[in-house]
Structure formats: C-alpha cells, structure tokens
Amino acid sequence: MPQVVWITGASSGLGLHTAKALSESGFAVYAGARSFGQGKTVPGCRCLPLDVTDPASMDAFAQAALEAGGPPDILVNCAGVLILGACESYPTEELRRVMETNFFGQAAMISRALPLMRQQGHGRIVNFSSINGLLGIPFEGAYTASKHAVEGYSECLALEAKPFGVEVMLVEPGDHRSGSRAYRRHSRGITASSPYKTAFDAGTAVIARDEDGGSDPDALGRRVAKALKRKRLPRRLRIARTDQLLAVVLHDVLPAPLFDRIIGSYYRERGKR
Numbered sequence: 214m215p216q217v218v219w220i221t222g223a224s225s226g227l228g229l230h231t232a233k234a235l236s237e238s239g240f241a242v243y244a245g246a247r248s249f250g251q252g253k254t255v256p257g258c259r260c261l262p263l264d265v266t267d268p269a270s271m272d273a274f275a276q277a278a279l280e281a282g283g284p285p286d287i288l289v290n291c292a293g294v295l296i297l298g299a300c301e302s303y304p305t306e307e308l309r310r311v312m313e314t315n316f317f318g319q320a321a322m323i324s325r326a327l328p329l330m331r332q333q334g335h336g337r338i339v340n341f342s343s344i345n346g347l348l349g350i351p352f353e354g355a356y357t358a359s360k361h362a363v364e365g366y367s368e369c370l371a372l373e374a375k376p377f378g379v380e381v382m383l384v385e386p387g388d389h390r391s392g393s394r395a396y397r398r399h400s401r402g403i404t405a406s407s408p409y410k411t412a413f414d415a416g417t418a419v420i421a422r423d424e425d426g427g428s429d430p431d432a433l434g435r436r437v438a439k440a441l442k443r444k445r446l447p448r449r450l451r452i453a454r455t456d457q458l459l460a461v462v463l464h465d466v467l468p469a470p471l472f473d474r475i476i477g478s479y480y481r482e483r484g485k486r
C-alpha cells in the first residue's frame with residue numbers, strides 16, 4: 214500500500230514540485246490549495262480545495278482526504294505567502310495575514326493530522342520554513358517572523374510527538390525560481406513618501422533578482438521525496454545556494470554589527486545596479 218501524504222499549498226511553486234515528486238516516487242498524494250476549488254489540478258495527485266486560514270475548509274479537506282485514502286502517514290505543510298514591507302509600517306492586518314497562513318495554518322493542519330497519526334502509532338510531519346526562519350533580511354519582517362515561529366514550534370512538536378512514533382522535519386529552502394509573484398505582495402505601508410521607499414526599491418529588486426536566479430524547484434521536490442523514503446527523517450533539510458548556507462553560519466558566529474553591515478550592504482549596493 215502506498216503511503217498517504219497530505220500536502221498544502223500544492224497548486225504552485227515548491228508545493229507543486231514537491232507534490233509531483235512525491236506522486237512520481239509512489240506516494241498517494243492528497244493535495245490542497247484554494248485554487249483547487251476553481252478547477253486547477255496536479256497530475257498524479259488527488260486535488261482538494263483547501264484554505265489553511267479557514268477552519269471549515271481545513272475540516273472539509275481532512276474529512277474528504279480521510280474518506281478517500283485513510284489516515285495520513287505524512288503531512289507536508291507548504292502553503293505560504295510573503296508580503297514585502299518595512300517593519301515600522303506593516304498594517305496589522307498584513308502581519309496577521311502572513312502569520313495566519315504561514316504559521317497558524319501549519320499549526321491548524323497539524324492539529325487535524327496528528328491525532329490520526331497518534332492513533333496509528335506512526336507519522337511524519339514536514340514543515341516548510343525558509344533560510345529566513347534562521348536569519349532576517351531587510352523588508353521581509355512579516356515573513357521572517359512567521360518562519361521563525363515555524364522553526365520554534367517544530368522543535369517543540371518534534372519532542373512532544375516522538376513518543377507517539379511521529380517524526381518532524383523542517384525544510385529550509387533558500388531562493389528557488391518557483392515562487393509565483395502573485396504570492397509576493399508589496400505592503401500597503403510602503404507609499405511614495407515612505408522614508409523607506411528608496412531602500413525598499415533597492416532591496417526588493419535584489420530579492421526579485423535572487424528569486425529569478427534561484428535553485429531548481431524540481432530538485433527540491435526530489436530531495437524532499439528522497440528524505441521521506443529514508444528510515445529516519447533528518448530534523449532539517451536545508452536546500453540553498455552556498456552563499457546562503459554560508460550566511461546562516463556567519464549569522465551564528467559573527468558579532469551582530471558586522472553581520473548587519475554585510476547583509477545591509479548586500480541589499481543596498483546590489484540594488485543600485
């Protein structure tokens with residue numbers, strides 16, 4: 214019997230590539246996203262409408278997936294949104310929207326899948342974090358806060374769920390050229406007269422360029438599928454370019470003022486080019 218996977222955010226980007234790779238690796242994939250309610254599908258996957266900010270939608274997804282395929286062996290939490298803006302001027306509803314999708318959405322899906330995994334005595338939970346779950350960069354304050362929440366929550370979850378036979382893995386991607394621009398909004402707080410406008414334009418130009426030149430999303434999907442075939446899950450699957458992996462190490466070892474100078478100048482100076 215193929216192992217049953219529930220995956221969120223599977224209509225685009227890394228979720229889509231991961232869902233396809235899992236299906237090609239022989240998993241039975243139940244894929245969720247809001248646009249699956251509007252006719253979009255993914256080959257090889259059973260696509261069900263899912264909004265991770267809506268409790269009724271999550272209940273309906275869990276019910277439909279359970280009836281069709283039985284309890285999940287694996288939950289992959291991939292749904293995510295990004296709103297680029299300045300920490301000072303994010304409207305609270307934008308901060309909430311990012312946290313609702315990226316963090317509360319993951320927690321709520323775990324609350325639905327974990328009891329089923331406990332009952333069967335095994336399970337695997339894969340939470341998509343980011344390199345931004347490990348360090349901050351300018352104008353990704355809301356997103357970075359949500360991914361730091363995912364990191365901390367997942368570490369606690371791993372300790373609590375292990376006695377029930379449930380393992381937890383964090384996926385920490387660097388820039389991948391998959392993400393849809395539709396999910397990368399600019400904050401309403403950045404107006405033409407914002408004191409952050411010049412730095413924001415430079416910084417977001419670098420962010421866009423890094424995404425466009427990012428790593429291969431198919432390869433990430435295959436790495437996740439391969440990890441899920443292993444006997445033991447690694448706690449972290451960090452999939453990023455060498456300079457981004459190095460940034461994580463420097464963040465942890467350099468004095469903060471020096472690290473800030475390096476990151477600050479990267480986004481300021483490269484944005485002028």
Ligand SMILES: NC(=O)c1ccc[n+]([C@@H]2O[C@H](COP(=O)([O-])OP(=O)(O)OC[C@H]3O[C@@H](n4cnc5c(N)ncnc54)[C@H](OP(=O)(O)O)[C@@H]3O)[C@@H](O)[C@H]2O)c1
Pocket residue numbers: 221222223224225226227228229245246247248249263264265266290291292293294314341342343344385386387388389390391392393396397424427
């Ligand atoms: N791409 C990268 O470079 C990168 C780097 C680091 C981490 N990540 C992480 O990887 C994950 C995927 O990101 P991405 O950039 O590849 O994808 P993306 O193209 O931005 O797609 C986001 C996905 O999330 C779904 N989604 C958004 N809001 C949702 C909601 N309320 N309920 C259910 N689904 C929702 C979208 O589907 P619908 O609109 O159909 O609902 C879509 O499938 C995210 O967690 C992101 O933080 C990505």
